Amino acid sequence: MITINPLEVEGMHFTAIRVELPKTNLLMISNEVGYIMCAALDVNVLNEKLKDRNVIAGRAVGVRTIDDLLNAPLEKITDASRTYGWEEGMIGKDALLKIS
Secondary structure, three states: OEEEEEEEEOOEEEEEEEEEEOOEEEEEEEOOOOEEEOOOOOHHHHHHOOHHHOOOEEEOOOOOOHHHHHHOEOOEEOHHHHHHOOOOOOEHHHHHHHOO
16 A cells, blocks of 8 residues: 655645565655655665766665654664755654755
């Protein structure tokens, strides 16, 4: 099942997406600028093979819910996200607020 819901974080609007897969879930929160996602995101591909696209993205590990994703530290981020003040270890919610 795929669930897509609007999500408000401190008055800013995002889209929360949850894809139920066998034995795991794919989780993402996005807006028109960038997104954070569970560990299914391959940041190395974005930084190396798709560098010219300047994707703003971050990955959190060990999350099971959208709420977990909002509150987890970002384990890895794209190079392009640094232009918005993102840092590894930053909480997902704080990173999202920097792109709103």
